[in-house]
Amino acid sequence: MYESGSKFDKSVDARAHWQSSPWGRLRYTVARANLDTYVGGRSGLRVLDLGGGDGLESILLARNGNQVTLVDSSPAMLDIASGRADAAGVSASMTFVNSEVLDLPRSIATGSFDVVLLHNVLQYLPQGIGALPAVTAPLADGGIFSVISINKFSEPIAAAARRADPTEALNLLGESRYRSVTFDSDLTMFAAGDIIDAIEATGDFGDVNHYGIRCFSDFIAADDEKWDPEFYSALEALELASTARWPYMHTARLFQIIGRRASKDARQSRGSGR
C-alpha cells in the first residue's frame, strides 16, 4: 500500500459523515455548478478524477453519461467508491486505479482526457504547485482542468470569526501550514493567485477562472442553524450567487480554479507547444 494511502484509509467514515453535513454539501454543490459552466449538458466526456477518494464527484459525472477514471492511493477509499458505483448502476462507466497521482500508469499519464479534476488533493502533495505540470499532462487539447484546495487567506478569518480568537488569528497571518484532524495530516494552504500564476505561466491554458467555495458559510459560527432546511436553502443560494463574485472568492474557505487547455496549434503559436 502507498504510504499516502494509509492515513486516508482510516478516515473513510469521517469523510462520508462530512459529505452529508451542510458544509460538505455546499462544497460539492458549488463546485459542480462551477464545473457545469464549462461542461454542463455535455456527455461522453473522458474524465480523470485524481485523488477522487470515495467517488462522490466521479459517480455524478458517470451518471451524466461520462467515462470516469478515478485514481487514488487509498485502497479503502477505492473500495467505497467502487461500492457506491455499483449501487448507482454506473460501474461499467468507471475505472478505479490504485496509484499515486504523481506516479500514474503510462496509459493514464499520456492519456487524452477531456476533464481532469484535482479536488482537495494538492494540499497533501509534498511537491505542491510543482505537481501541476504532471497532473495536467493527461489533458486533451481543449480539455478542462479543475483544482480545489484550501484558501490560506481564510484561516485567520476563521480563527477570529468562528473561534473568537484574535491572538490565534494574528499568529495565522501569512501561515501556510495546516493540520487536518480528519486525515491526521499536515498540509499546505495556497493562495489562489499562486496557482493561477503557475497555470498561466505554462502558456498552455486559457479561460482561467477563480471561484470561491463557501464564501460565507465558514464564517457563520452557528453551525447548528445550517442543518435547518430553510436556513440551508438560503445559505446555498448565497454561496451560489457569490462563488464567482469579487471580492468574496478571495476569502472563501476553498478556492476552485478552472481552466481550458489550449489547442496544440494555439500553444505552438505562443511558443509553448509540447
Ligand SMILES: C[S@@+](CC[C@H](N)C(=O)[O-])C[C@H]1O[C@@H](n2cnc3c(N)ncnc32)[C@H](O)[C@@H]1O
Ligand atoms: C480530501 S480527499 C478528496 C477526495 C475527493 N477528491 C473529493 O474532493 O471528494 C483526498 C483524497 O486524495 C487521496 N490522495 C492524497 N494524496 C494522494 C496521492 N499522492 N496520490 C493519490 N491519491 C492521493 C486520498 O487518499 C484521498 O482519497
